[in-house]
Amino acid sequence: MAAAVGLAVVAGAALGLYQLSRARCFALGLAPICRVATSRPEVALTFDDGPTADGLAAILPELERRQAHATFFLIGADVAKHPAMVATLLAAGQEVGDHSFSHVRMVGRSARFYDQEIERTQAALKAAGAEARFFRPPYGKKLMGLPLAVKRHGLAMIIWDVEDPATTDPRAFADEIVRQAHPGAIILVHAMYPTNRTARAALPMILDGLTAKGLRIVTVGDLIADAR
Numbered sequence: 001m002a003a004a005v006g007l008a009v010v011a012g013a014a015l016g017l018y019q020l021s022r023a024r025c026f027a028l029g030l031a032p033i034c035r036v037a038t039s040r041p042e043v044a045l046t047f048d049d050g051p052t053a054d055g056l057a058a059i060l061p062e063l064e065r066r067q068a069h070a071t072f073f074l075i076g077a078d079v080a081k082h083p084a085m086v087a088t089l090l091a092a093g094q095e096v097g098d099h100s101f102s103h104v105r106m107v108g109r110s111a112r113f114y115d116q117e118i119e120r121t122q123a124a125l126k127a128a129g130a131e132a133r134f135f136r137p138p139y140g141k142k143l144m145g146l147p148l149a150v151k152r153h154g155l156a157m158i159i160w161d162v163e164d165p166a167t168t169d170p171r172a173f174a175d176e177i178v179r180q181a182h183p184g185a186i187i188l189v190h191a192m193y194p195t196n197r198t199a200r201a202a203l204p205m206i207l208d209g210l211t212a213k214g215l216r217i218v219t220v221g222d223l224i225a226d227a228r
């Protein structure tokens, strides 16, 4: 009986931790930023992964046409391969963030592993002439260990509160993001790979829809700075 109760407690705790690990805006040991409290009509638009040449070709002209600035969370291994793409982003006034080096799930690893993921990415960004103040965990996985490493390296963990909707219709994709957007929102869009064709097709509609809703599109850094 006692053993059964004990097992139930352990199972309950494990389930609780599992659910916490899936909760978007929670991390043990630090408060991730999922949105910014502000009444200013601004949203941060963020793109994850890459950089890739065709991703930048799909995204940058659309941003530049509207003088919009976004934050790109880049994978360290890809930054090391394509430092010139980082320079292109910076020259266009875009912001870059750290999205880990290897883009594996950041769960159940050692403190040393988390440190190396951050340090190698920071080094690759630095070699490309960039500096990142923000970290976004791959797949949003961040329960334990990783938040402490992010804190140790003086970075802020940036999550999101609006993300790519599950539809293959670009119009519906854009409309849903614009519908959910609000002052202080951090919006996540995946558009860096050819498989992200819906998001790429939706991007002009997202940008125009946000503007039509009266929301200015800024980087995460500007969203946070403007709210102060």
Ligand SMILES: [Zn+2]
Residues within 6 Å of the ligand: 048, 049, 099, 103, 138, 139
């Ligand atoms: Zn990612």
